[in-house]
Amino acid sequence: xxxxxxxxxxxxxxxxxxxxxxxxxxxxxxxxxxxxxxxxxxxxxxxxxxxxxxxxxxxxxxxxxxxxxxxxxxxxxxxxxxxxxxxxxxxxxxxxxxxxxxxxxxxxxxxxxxxxxxxxxxxxxxxxxxxxxxxxxxxxxxxxxxxxxxxxxxxxxxxxxxxxxxxxxxxxxxxxxxxxxxxxxxxxxxxxxxxxxxxxxxxxxxxxxxxxxxxxxxxxxxxxxxxxxxxxxxxxxxxxxxxxxxxxxxxxxxxxxxxxxxxxxxxxxxxxxxxxxxxxxxxxxxxxxxxxxxxxxxxxxxxxxxxxxxxxxxxxxxxxxxxxxxxxxxxxxxxxxxxxxxxxxxxxxxxxxxxxxxxxxxxxxxxxxxxxxxxxxxxxxxxxxxxxxxxxxxxxxxxxxxxxx
Numbered sequence: 001x002x003x004x005x006x007x008x009x010x011x012x013x014x015x016x017x018x019x020x021x022x023x024x025x026x027x028x029x030x031x032x033x034x035x036x037x038x039x040x041x042x043x044x045x046x047x048x049x050x051x052x053x054x055x056x057x058x059x060x061x062x063x064x065x066x067x068x069x070x071x072x073x074x075x076x077x078x079x080x081x082x083x084x085x086x087x088x089x090x091x092x093x094x095x096x097x098x099x100x101x102x103x104x105x106x107x108x109x110x111x112x113x114x115x116x117x118x119x120x121x122x123x124x125x126x127x128x129x130x131x132x133x134x135x136x137x138x139x140x141x142x143x144x145x146x147x148x149x150x151x152x153x154x155x156x157x158x159x160x161x162x163x164x165x166x167x168x169x170x171x172x173x174x175x176x177x178x179x180x181x182x183x184x185x186x187x188x189x190x191x192x193x194x195x196x197x198x199x200x201x202x203x204x205x206x207x208x209x210x211x212x213x214x215x216x217x218x219x220x221x222x223x224x225x226x227x228x229x230x231x232x233x234x235x236x237x238x239x240x241x242x243x244x245x246x247x248x249x250x251x252x253x254x255x256x257x258x259x260x261x262x263x264x265x266x267x268x269x270x271x272x273x274x275x276x277x278x279x280x281x282x283x284x285x286x287x288x289x290x291x292x293x294x295x296x297x298x299x300x301x302x303x304x305x306x307x308x309x310x311x312x313x314x315x316x317x318x319x320x321x322x323x324x325x326x327x328x329x330x331x332x333x334x335x336x337x338x339x340x341x342x343x344x345x346x347x348x349x350x351x352x353x354x355x356x357x358x359x360x361x362x363x364x365x366x367x368x369x370x371x372x373x374x375x376x377x378x379x380x381x382x383x384x385x386x387x388x389x390x391x392x393x394x395x396x397x398x399x400x401x402x403x404x405x
Contacts, residue, residue, distance in 0.1 A: 071333075138183035141162075142184055219368055222367075223359070233331075235362070240279040247268050251265075306323045331349055332348070
């Protein structure tokens with residue numbers, strides 16, 4: 001009730017039946033700029049306003065993208081996959097330890113120095129945040145499995161015992177066992193300086209042969225029909241370009257080239273840049289989305305915000321770039337967030353779970369019996385091009401993406 005009353009007071013001269021979707025969006029943007037509101041409070045605001053207009057029964061309420069605003073309440077964590085990872089001192093790495101779900105308190109306390117060295121080395125090599133999390137997690141599990149025994153007193157035999165336990169007792173997939181192996185080899189070789197050498201034969205998980213899920217053109221059409229608002233644009237972009245989930249979320253305005261009908265994907269998988277095609281049918285939806293971002297960015301600047309995360313050392317090299325429109329994310333969050341490492345309030349991109357949940361819900365509404373994820377759209381994109389007789393050539397960023405008959 002209190003949240004709904006605050007919304008009504010924000011528009012004293014306007015009857016509720018006269019309100020439009022833009023009024024709600026403007027209000028939520030204003031509330032989302034407050035650095036005092038917590039995630040659960042922001043979700044409460046969104047839910048209260050939604051209930052209010054369901055009672056009033058206005059036409060636009062069912063089409064309004066309430067889910068987008070709910071998903072915008074996600075705060076950035078230390079382990080967020082996009083925030084800066086350039087710092088490698090102990091104070092920063094210690095803070096990130098608390099965000100690993102499988103962490104063991106006793107291991108963290110006893111071997112904090114080794115874990116600090118591990119994360120520092122990973123960041124020095126500029127590995128992805130996912131690699132950092134996974135390697136740290138497997139080191140913790142390995143030590144916990146051996147009852148906190150000093151890793152310097154263990155070697156290949158103990159590592160093999162742990163890897164076989166994962167297969168025999170935990171029944172893990174081959175990729176999971178390989179992750180654990182790679183992590184422990186890295187720790188022993190680069191942190192403890194005790195290479196494991198030839199480990200010989202040991203029980204390995206069997207790799208099943210599975211075919212990727214591919215939707216028919218009709219199924220894709222049904223799925224995209226049930227993706228509304230910003231999620232609809234993102235889903236269409238995944239299918240129309242073949243981008244991965246994080247490629248789409250991290251997309252910035254300067255990387256969309258309407259004249260050449262292409263998009264430059266920066267630092268995709270393997271830290272490689274590449275070019276993907278931009279279908280003409282997505283020109284107008286993307287232009288409209290960028291126009292919305294411009295309005296939002298101008299409002300942020302007027303409020304004293306407007307900064308976005310820049311990778312590597314670009315923020316030091318180009319002092320004002322973080323506030324420029326071209327560097328803004330194409331799919332920004334509806335709420336400002338505090339970067340836990342720099343303590344700077346920024347507008348980040350939407351959280352990855354936002355689109356994942358939207359696609360899952362859309363597949364359910366479309367009554368698709370196949371297991372549908374964001375990556376399914378990428379597989380469908382490639383399959384449908386091949387069905388049309390095109391050979392796919394993903395060229396490096398310096399040249400254009402091409403297809404040949």
